Each structure stands twice: as structure tokens, then as C-alpha cells.
Amino acid sequence: MPHTKLGQPNWTDEQRAEFIRRRRGRNFLLLAALAAFCLMIYGIAIVKLHEYGQMW
Numbered sequence: 119m120p121h122t123k124l125g126q127p128n129w130t131d132e133q134r135a136e137f138i139r140r141r142r143g144r145n146f147l148l149l150a151a152l153a154a155f156c157l158m159i160y161g162i163a164i165v166k167l168h169e170y171g172q173m174w
Contacts, residue, residue, distance in 0.1 A: 129137070
């Protein structure tokens with residue numbers, strides 16, 4: 119079994135491209151989830167402020 123340095127996987131170009139494609143997909147999904155969470159918190163805050171007469 120060949121010895122490889124830790125942190126440097128011995129991948130082919132196709133495997134590396136597939137890894138990068140999957141990582142990019144996960145990053146976009148995480149970005150969408152984070153944006154949805156922020157919008158939900160913002161929306162709840164607007165509704166609460168409007169409901170209790172603290173807005174305008």
C-alpha cells in the first residue's frame with residue numbers, strides 16, 4: 119500500500135473535480151439555509167414590532 123502524506127489525498131483529476139462539485143453544492147445549500155433563517159428571523163421581528171405598535 120503506497121504511503122501518502124496526511125492531508126494530501128491521492129486523487130485522479132476526475133475524483134478531484136467531483137469532490138469540488140459536491141462541496142460547491144453543499145456550500146450553496148448551506149448559504150440558502152442561512153439566508154432563509156435570517157429572513158425568517160427578520161420577518162418575525164417585523165411582525166412582532168408591527169403587532170405591538172412599535173413600528174411607525
